[in-house]
Amino acid sequence: MDEKPTAVREESAGGASARLGPVAGLRRVLELPATSYVVVFASVVALTGFGLIMVLSASSITAYDGGAGNSFGIFARQAMFAVLGIVALLVLSRLGSRWWRPLAWGAFALALLLQALTLTPLGVEVNGSRSWIAIVGSVRLQPAELVKVALAVWLGAVLGHRDVRQHPWRTWAIAVAGLLAATGLIMAGRDLGTAIIVFLLFMGALLVSDLPILASLGTAVAGAAGVGLFVVTSANRLQRVVASLTGHEDASADDLLGTHWQSSHGEYALASGGFFGVGLGASREKWSWLPEAHNDFIFAIIGEELGLAGTLLVIALFVLLGWGLLRVALRAEDPLMRITTMAVFMWIIGQAAVNIAVVVKLLPVIGVPLPYVSYGGSALVANLMAAGVVLAFARQEPGAREALRRRRRRRSLSVLARTPGGRS
Numbered sequence: 049m050d051e052k053p054t055a056v057r058e059e060s061a062g063g064a065s066a067r068l069g070p071v072a073g074l075r076r077v078l079e080l081p082a083t084s085y086v087v088v089f090a091s092v093v094a095l096t097g098f099g100l101i102m103v104l105s106a107s108s109i110t111a112y113d114g115g116a117g118n119s120f121g122i123f124a125r126q127a128m129f130a131v132l133g134i135v136a137l138l139v140l141s142r143l144g145s146r147w148w149r150p151l152a153w154g155a156f157a158l159a160l161l162l163q164a165l166t167l168t169p170l171g172v173e174v175n176g177s178r179s180w181i182a183i184v185g186s187v188r189l190q191p192a193e194l195v196k197v198a199l200a201v202w203l204g205a206v207l208g209h210r211d212v213r214q215h216p217w218r219t220w221a222i223a224v225a226g227l228l229a230a231t232g233l234i235m236a237g238r239d240l241g242t243a244i245i246v247f248l249l250f251m252g253a254l255l256v257s258d259l260p261i262l263a264s265l266g267t268a269v270a271g272a273a274g275v276g277l278f279v280v281t282s283a284n285r286l287q288r289v290v291a292s293l294t295g296h297e298d299a300s301a302d303d304l305l306g307t308h309w310q311s312s313h314g315e316y317a318l319a320s321g322g323f324f325g326v327g328l329g330a331s332r333e334k335w336s337w338l339p340e341a342h343n344d345f346i347f348a349i350i351g352e353e354l355g356l357a358g359t360l361l362v363i364a365l366f367v368l369l370g371w372g373l374l375r376v377a378l379r380a381e382d383p384l385m386r387i388t389t390m391a392v393f394m395w396i397i398g399q400a401a402v403n404i405a406v407v408v409k410l411l412p413v414i415g416v417p418l419p420y421v422s423y424g425g426s427a428l429v430a431n432l433m434a435a436g437v438v439l440a441f442a443r444q445e446p447g448a449r450e451a452l453r454r455r456r457r458r459r460s461l462s463v464l465a466r467t468p469g470g471r472s
Contacts (some may be wrong), residue, residue, distance in 0.1 A: 347359065
Protein backbone atom coordinates (compact mmCIF):
# COMPACT_ATOMS: atom_id res chain seq x y z
CA MET A 49 0.00 0.00 0.00
CA ASP A 50 1.47 3.33 -1.09
CA GLU A 51 1.79 6.17 1.41
CA LYS A 52 1.68 9.86 0.64
CA PRO A 53 4.97 11.77 1.07
CA THR A 54 5.33 13.51 4.42
CA ALA A 55 5.01 16.99 2.92
CA VAL A 56 1.81 15.97 1.11
CA ARG A 57 0.42 14.53 4.34
CA GLU A 58 1.29 17.82 6.08
CA GLU A 59 -0.59 19.82 3.44
CA SER A 60 -3.58 17.50 3.70
CA ALA A 61 -3.54 17.76 7.50
CA GLY A 62 -3.37 21.55 7.29
CA GLY A 63 -6.35 21.67 4.98
CA ALA A 64 -8.30 19.15 7.04
CA SER A 65 -7.74 21.13 10.25
CA ALA A 66 -9.90 23.91 8.88
CA ARG A 67 -12.83 21.46 8.68
CA LEU A 68 -12.33 20.18 12.23
CA GLY A 69 -13.27 21.80 15.51
CA PRO A 70 -10.84 24.35 16.99
CA VAL A 71 -9.34 21.94 19.54
CA ALA A 72 -8.93 19.07 17.09
CA GLY A 73 -7.63 21.47 14.44
CA LEU A 74 -5.05 22.90 16.82
CA ARG A 75 -3.95 19.41 17.79
CA ARG A 76 -3.52 18.52 14.11
CA VAL A 77 -1.43 21.64 13.48
CA LEU A 78 0.78 20.95 16.50
CA GLU A 79 1.51 17.48 15.16
CA LEU A 80 2.87 18.78 11.84
CA PRO A 81 6.56 18.00 11.20
CA ALA A 82 7.65 21.65 10.83
CA THR A 83 5.83 22.96 13.92
CA SER A 84 8.94 23.05 16.14
CA TYR A 85 10.93 24.95 13.52
CA VAL A 86 8.18 27.48 12.84
CA VAL A 87 7.43 28.12 16.54
CA VAL A 88 11.08 28.68 17.51
CA PHE A 89 11.85 30.81 14.45
CA ALA A 90 8.69 32.94 14.71
CA SER A 91 9.05 33.60 18.46
CA VAL A 92 12.75 34.50 18.14
CA VAL A 93 12.11 36.89 15.24
CA ALA A 94 9.16 38.46 17.10
CA LEU A 95 11.22 38.99 20.27
CA THR A 96 14.15 40.41 18.30
CA GLY A 97 11.96 42.82 16.32
CA PHE A 98 10.11 43.91 19.44
CA GLY A 99 13.44 44.36 21.21
CA LEU A 100 14.73 46.69 18.49
CA ILE A 101 11.64 48.87 18.87
CA MET A 102 12.01 49.03 22.64
CA VAL A 103 15.78 49.67 22.50
CA LEU A 104 15.09 52.65 20.24
CA SER A 105 12.46 53.97 22.62
CA ALA A 106 14.38 53.30 25.85
CA SER A 107 17.74 54.59 24.61
CA SER A 108 16.74 57.65 22.59
CA ILE A 109 17.31 60.12 25.44
CA THR A 110 20.57 58.53 26.58
CA ALA A 111 21.85 58.34 23.00
CA TYR A 112 20.92 61.97 22.30
CA ASP A 113 22.56 63.20 25.49
CA GLY A 114 25.82 61.33 24.89
CA GLY A 115 25.92 60.99 21.12
CA ALA A 116 26.23 64.52 19.72
CA GLY A 117 22.50 64.90 19.28
CA ASN A 118 21.89 61.54 17.60
CA SER A 119 18.95 59.70 19.19
CA PHE A 120 19.45 56.68 16.95
CA GLY A 121 23.07 55.84 17.81
CA ILE A 122 22.41 52.99 20.25
CA PHE A 123 19.55 51.64 18.14
CA ALA A 124 21.72 51.65 14.99
CA ARG A 125 24.39 49.54 16.71
CA GLN A 126 21.78 47.10 17.99
CA ALA A 127 20.21 46.85 14.52
CA MET A 128 23.63 46.11 13.02
CA PHE A 129 24.20 43.28 15.48
CA ALA A 130 20.67 42.00 14.83
CA VAL A 131 21.52 41.66 11.14
CA LEU A 132 24.77 39.85 11.96
CA GLY A 133 22.91 37.59 14.37
CA ILE A 134 20.19 36.73 11.85
CA VAL A 135 22.85 35.83 9.28
CA ALA A 136 24.55 33.59 11.87
CA LEU A 137 21.18 32.03 12.72
CA LEU A 138 20.45 31.20 9.09
CA VAL A 139 23.91 29.74 8.51
CA LEU A 140 23.84 27.58 11.65
CA SER A 141 20.28 26.42 10.97
CA ARG A 142 21.46 24.81 7.72
CA LEU A 143 24.20 22.68 9.29
CA GLY A 144 23.58 18.94 9.26
CA SER A 145 23.96 16.63 12.25
CA ARG A 146 27.46 15.49 11.22
CA TRP A 147 28.92 18.95 11.89
CA TRP A 148 28.21 19.41 15.59
CA ARG A 149 30.55 16.93 17.23
CA PRO A 150 33.63 18.00 15.22
CA LEU A 151 32.83 21.66 15.90
CA ALA A 152 32.11 21.31 19.63
CA TRP A 153 35.62 21.04 21.07
CA GLY A 154 37.19 23.66 18.81
CA ALA A 155 34.37 26.17 19.39
CA PHE A 156 34.54 25.72 23.18
CA ALA A 157 38.33 26.10 23.24
CA LEU A 158 38.11 29.28 21.15
CA ALA A 159 35.39 30.71 23.39
CA LEU A 160 37.50 30.06 26.51
CA LEU A 161 40.49 31.70 24.86
CA LEU A 162 38.45 34.82 24.08
CA GLN A 163 37.15 34.88 27.65
CA ALA A 164 40.71 34.65 28.95
CA LEU A 165 41.60 37.75 26.89
CA THR A 166 39.33 39.83 29.16
CA LEU A 167 41.96 39.38 31.87
CA THR A 168 44.72 40.81 29.66
CA PRO A 169 45.33 44.48 28.75
CA LEU A 170 42.75 43.98 25.98
CA GLY A 171 40.05 43.59 28.64
CA VAL A 172 37.69 46.46 29.50
CA GLU A 173 36.01 46.95 32.87
CA VAL A 174 32.41 48.23 32.94
CA ASN A 175 30.40 48.71 36.15
CA GLY A 176 32.93 46.76 38.18
CA SER A 177 32.97 43.74 35.85
CA ARG A 178 35.90 42.99 33.53
CA SER A 179 33.93 41.08 30.90
CA TRP A 180 34.60 42.86 27.60
CA ILE A 181 37.33 43.00 24.97
CA ALA A 182 37.94 46.23 23.08
CA ILE A 183 37.66 45.61 19.32
CA VAL A 184 37.57 48.88 17.36
CA GLY A 185 36.75 52.25 18.88
CA SER A 186 33.70 51.88 21.11
CA VAL A 187 32.85 48.41 19.76
CA ARG A 188 33.34 45.73 22.40
CA LEU A 189 32.93 41.96 22.52
CA GLN A 190 31.59 40.12 25.55
CA PRO A 191 33.10 36.62 25.15
CA ALA A 192 31.00 35.13 27.97
CA GLU A 193 27.98 35.21 25.64
CA LEU A 194 29.86 33.13 23.08
CA VAL A 195 30.98 30.80 25.89
CA LYS A 196 27.30 30.01 26.54
CA VAL A 197 26.70 28.90 22.95
CA ALA A 198 29.90 26.89 22.72
CA LEU A 199 29.39 25.31 26.15
CA ALA A 200 25.86 24.17 25.23
CA VAL A 201 27.08 22.38 22.09
CA TRP A 202 30.18 21.02 23.86
CA LEU A 203 28.06 19.56 26.67
CA GLY A 204 25.88 17.91 24.05
CA ALA A 205 28.96 16.27 22.53
CA VAL A 206 30.42 15.20 25.89
CA LEU A 207 27.26 14.09 27.72
CA GLY A 208 25.73 12.66 24.57
CA HIS A 209 28.70 10.41 23.77
CA ARG A 210 27.89 6.76 23.21
CA ASP A 211 30.20 5.67 26.08
CA VAL A 212 28.50 7.76 28.75
CA ARG A 213 26.73 4.78 30.35
CA GLN A 214 29.93 2.76 30.54
CA HIS A 215 31.92 5.60 32.11
CA PRO A 216 29.37 7.92 33.78
CA TRP A 217 31.61 9.45 36.42
CA ARG A 218 34.49 10.05 34.04
CA THR A 219 32.05 11.81 31.71
CA TRP A 220 30.70 13.84 34.63
CA ALA A 221 34.23 14.85 35.63
CA ILE A 222 35.01 16.04 32.09
CA ALA A 223 31.78 18.06 31.98
CA VAL A 224 32.44 19.62 35.39
CA ALA A 225 35.98 20.50 34.33
CA GLY A 226 34.53 22.40 31.37
CA LEU A 227 32.06 24.16 33.65
CA LEU A 228 34.78 25.16 36.10
CA ALA A 229 36.96 26.48 33.28
CA ALA A 230 34.11 28.62 31.94
CA THR A 231 32.80 29.93 35.27
CA GLY A 232 36.31 30.37 36.65
CA LEU A 233 37.29 32.72 33.84
CA ILE A 234 33.97 34.56 34.10
CA MET A 235 34.27 34.98 37.87
CA ALA A 236 37.85 36.18 37.45
CA GLY A 237 36.20 39.16 35.78
CA ARG A 238 33.74 39.49 38.71
CA ASP A 239 30.57 38.67 36.76
CA LEU A 240 28.49 36.53 39.10
CA GLY A 241 25.24 37.07 37.17
CA THR A 242 26.63 35.53 33.98
CA ALA A 243 28.24 32.70 35.96
CA ILE A 244 24.84 31.84 37.46
CA ILE A 245 23.26 31.66 33.99
CA VAL A 246 26.11 29.42 32.78
CA PHE A 247 25.46 27.14 35.76
CA LEU A 248 21.74 26.99 34.88
CA LEU A 249 22.73 26.03 31.34
CA PHE A 250 24.95 23.28 32.69
CA MET A 251 22.20 21.90 34.93
CA GLY A 252 19.78 21.81 32.00
CA ALA A 253 22.23 19.63 30.06
CA LEU A 254 22.95 17.43 33.05
CA LEU A 255 19.30 16.72 33.87
CA VAL A 256 18.48 15.20 30.45
CA SER A 257 21.73 13.26 30.12
CA ASP A 258 22.18 9.57 30.96
CA LEU A 259 24.27 10.34 34.03
CA PRO A 260 23.05 9.13 37.44
CA ILE A 261 20.60 11.46 39.19
CA LEU A 262 23.08 11.65 42.07
CA ALA A 263 25.47 13.53 39.78
CA SER A 264 22.82 16.16 39.04
CA LEU A 265 21.80 16.55 42.69
CA GLY A 266 25.37 16.78 43.92
CA THR A 267 26.27 19.33 41.26
CA ALA A 268 23.21 21.44 42.09
CA VAL A 269 24.07 21.51 45.80
CA ALA A 270 27.71 22.36 45.12
CA GLY A 271 26.72 25.11 42.70
CA ALA A 272 24.28 26.67 45.17
CA ALA A 273 26.93 26.58 47.87
CA GLY A 274 29.41 28.25 45.52
CA VAL A 275 26.98 31.06 44.69
CA GLY A 276 26.32 31.57 48.40
CA LEU A 277 30.05 31.76 49.09
CA PHE A 278 30.59 34.40 46.40
CA VAL A 279 27.71 36.43 47.83
CA VAL A 280 28.77 36.42 51.48
CA THR A 281 32.39 37.22 50.61
CA SER A 282 31.45 40.36 48.68
CA ALA A 283 30.13 43.36 50.59
CA ASN A 284 28.46 44.81 47.49
CA ARG A 285 26.64 41.58 46.59
CA LEU A 286 25.63 40.93 50.18
CA GLN A 287 24.26 44.47 50.49
CA ARG A 288 22.07 43.98 47.41
CA VAL A 289 20.74 40.66 48.68
CA VAL A 290 19.94 42.07 52.13
CA ALA A 291 18.25 45.10 50.57
CA SER A 292 16.07 42.88 48.37
CA LEU A 293 15.04 40.75 51.34
CA THR A 294 14.36 43.54 53.83
CA GLY A 295 13.14 46.25 51.46
CA HIS A 296 15.15 48.82 53.45
CA GLU A 297 17.12 51.54 51.71
CA ASP A 298 20.26 53.14 53.00
CA ALA A 299 19.45 56.84 53.02
CA SER A 300 22.54 57.88 54.91
CA ALA A 301 24.55 60.96 54.03
CA ASP A 302 26.97 58.81 52.04
CA ASP A 303 24.20 57.18 49.99
CA LEU A 304 21.30 59.59 49.60
CA LEU A 305 19.83 57.65 46.66
CA GLY A 306 19.75 54.38 48.56
CA THR A 307 20.75 50.84 47.70
CA HIS A 308 17.32 50.28 46.18
CA TRP A 309 17.49 53.15 43.66
CA GLN A 310 17.53 51.06 40.50
CA SER A 311 14.98 48.46 41.56
CA SER A 312 12.71 51.12 43.06
CA HIS A 313 12.63 53.15 39.86
CA GLY A 314 11.99 49.97 37.92
CA GLU A 315 9.00 49.43 40.16
CA TYR A 316 7.87 53.04 39.61
CA ALA A 317 8.01 52.48 35.85
CA LEU A 318 5.90 49.34 36.04
CA ALA A 319 3.39 50.93 38.41
CA SER A 320 2.90 54.06 36.29
CA GLY A 321 2.21 52.02 33.15
CA GLY A 322 -1.17 50.70 34.24
CA PHE A 323 -2.81 48.25 31.85
CA PHE A 324 -2.06 49.85 28.48
CA GLY A 325 0.91 52.08 29.41
CA VAL A 326 1.66 55.76 28.93
CA GLY A 327 2.40 55.25 25.24
CA LEU A 328 5.37 54.09 23.18
CA GLY A 329 8.22 56.56 23.58
CA ALA A 330 6.54 58.44 26.45
CA SER A 331 8.50 56.92 29.35
CA ARG A 332 9.57 59.32 32.07
CA GLU A 333 11.93 56.93 33.85
CA LYS A 334 14.24 56.71 30.81
CA TRP A 335 15.14 60.39 31.32
CA SER A 336 18.19 59.29 33.39
CA TRP A 337 16.08 58.21 36.34
CA LEU A 338 16.32 54.48 35.74
CA PRO A 339 19.88 53.17 35.21
CA GLU A 340 20.32 50.63 32.39
CA ALA A 341 16.86 51.47 31.02
CA HIS A 342 17.68 50.06 27.58
CA ASN A 343 19.66 47.13 28.93
CA ASP A 344 18.98 45.09 32.08
CA PHE A 345 15.84 47.06 33.02
CA ILE A 346 14.20 47.32 29.60
CA PHE A 347 11.31 45.19 30.90
CA ALA A 348 10.43 48.07 33.24
CA ILE A 349 10.28 50.49 30.29
CA ILE A 350 8.04 48.02 28.44
CA GLY A 351 5.72 48.02 31.44
CA GLU A 352 5.73 51.80 31.65
CA GLU A 353 5.15 52.51 27.95
CA LEU A 354 2.99 49.52 26.97
CA GLY A 355 1.57 48.61 30.34
CA LEU A 356 0.62 45.23 31.70
CA ALA A 357 -0.52 44.24 28.21
CA GLY A 358 2.98 44.79 26.83
CA THR A 359 4.69 42.84 29.60
CA LEU A 360 2.25 39.94 29.21
CA LEU A 361 2.96 39.90 25.48
CA VAL A 362 6.70 39.55 26.15
CA ILE A 363 6.10 36.79 28.68
CA ALA A 364 3.78 34.99 26.23
CA LEU A 365 6.47 35.09 23.54
CA PHE A 366 9.01 33.57 25.93
CA VAL A 367 6.50 30.89 26.95
CA LEU A 368 5.95 30.09 23.27
CA LEU A 369 9.70 29.97 22.66
CA GLY A 370 10.19 27.77 25.72
CA TRP A 371 7.52 25.37 24.50
CA GLY A 372 9.17 25.19 21.09
CA LEU A 373 12.59 24.49 22.64
CA LEU A 374 11.16 21.75 24.86
CA ARG A 375 9.39 20.23 21.85
CA VAL A 376 12.67 20.04 19.94
CA ALA A 377 14.42 18.48 22.94
CA LEU A 378 11.72 15.87 23.53
CA ARG A 379 11.51 14.87 19.86
CA ALA A 380 15.27 14.74 19.24
CA GLU A 381 16.62 11.27 18.50
CA ASP A 382 20.30 12.24 18.86
CA PRO A 383 21.42 12.72 22.52
CA LEU A 384 23.64 15.64 21.44
CA MET A 385 20.59 17.48 20.09
CA ARG A 386 18.47 16.73 23.16
CA ILE A 387 21.15 17.82 25.65
CA THR A 388 22.20 20.94 23.73
CA THR A 389 18.61 22.08 23.25
CA MET A 390 17.82 21.63 26.93
CA ALA A 391 20.94 23.61 27.82
CA VAL A 392 19.78 26.42 25.51
CA PHE A 393 16.31 26.25 27.10
CA MET A 394 17.70 26.71 30.61
CA TRP A 395 19.95 29.52 29.39
CA ILE A 396 17.41 31.57 27.42
CA ILE A 397 14.24 30.92 29.40
CA GLY A 398 16.07 30.83 32.73
CA GLN A 399 17.81 34.13 32.01
CA ALA A 400 14.52 35.71 30.93
CA ALA A 401 12.90 34.54 34.16
CA VAL A 402 15.78 35.90 36.25
CA ASN A 403 15.74 39.27 34.46
CA ILE A 404 11.99 39.70 34.90
CA ALA A 405 12.19 38.57 38.54
CA VAL A 406 14.87 41.21 39.18
CA VAL A 407 12.77 43.97 37.61
CA VAL A 408 9.67 43.07 39.66
CA LYS A 409 11.86 42.91 42.81
CA LEU A 410 11.58 39.17 43.41
CA LEU A 411 15.38 38.84 43.14
CA PRO A 412 18.29 41.18 43.91
CA VAL A 413 19.87 43.07 41.01
CA ILE A 414 22.43 40.71 39.44
CA GLY A 415 22.94 42.31 36.03
CA VAL A 416 21.69 39.94 33.33
CA PRO A 417 19.89 41.24 30.21
CA LEU A 418 16.55 40.11 28.81
CA PRO A 419 17.39 37.75 25.90
CA TYR A 420 16.65 39.10 22.39
CA VAL A 421 15.14 42.30 23.86
CA SER A 422 17.79 44.12 25.91
CA TYR A 423 20.54 46.19 24.30
CA GLY A 424 23.83 44.37 23.86
CA GLY A 425 25.42 43.28 20.60
CA SER A 426 27.33 40.25 21.89
CA ALA A 427 24.32 38.96 23.79
CA LEU A 428 21.96 39.41 20.83
CA VAL A 429 24.30 37.67 18.37
CA ALA A 430 24.87 34.80 20.83
CA ASN A 431 21.13 34.43 21.49
CA LEU A 432 20.44 34.27 17.74
CA MET A 433 23.28 31.79 17.24
CA ALA A 434 21.74 29.55 19.91
CA ALA A 435 18.40 29.76 18.11
CA GLY A 436 20.15 28.81 14.87
CA VAL A 437 21.63 25.71 16.52
CA VAL A 438 18.20 24.62 17.78
CA LEU A 439 16.61 25.30 14.38
CA ALA A 440 19.22 23.01 12.80
CA PHE A 441 18.08 20.31 15.22
CA ALA A 442 14.41 21.04 14.47
CA ARG A 443 15.10 20.46 10.78
CA GLN A 444 16.22 16.91 11.67
CA GLU A 445 12.76 15.94 12.93
CA PRO A 446 11.15 13.32 10.66
CA GLY A 447 9.52 15.06 7.70
CA ALA A 448 10.51 18.58 8.79
CA ARG A 449 13.08 19.18 6.06
CA GLU A 450 10.67 18.10 3.31
CA ALA A 451 7.83 20.15 4.78
CA LEU A 452 9.97 23.30 4.95
CA ARG A 453 11.22 22.77 1.41
CA ARG A 454 7.65 22.44 0.16
CA ARG A 455 6.60 25.60 2.02
CA ARG A 456 9.41 27.57 0.38
CA ARG A 457 8.45 26.21 -3.03
CA ARG A 458 4.82 27.24 -2.53
CA ARG A 459 5.85 30.76 -1.45
CA SER A 460 8.15 31.10 -4.46
CA LEU A 461 5.38 30.04 -6.84
CA SER A 462 2.96 32.44 -5.14
CA VAL A 463 5.38 35.37 -5.53
CA LEU A 464 6.06 34.40 -9.15
CA ALA A 465 2.34 34.25 -9.89
CA ARG A 466 1.82 37.78 -8.51
CA THR A 467 4.74 39.19 -10.52
CA PRO A 468 3.71 40.80 -13.88
CA GLY A 469 4.65 38.38 -16.62
CA GLY A 470 5.53 35.72 -14.11
CA ARG A 471 2.63 33.43 -14.94
CA SER A 472 3.01 31.48 -18.15
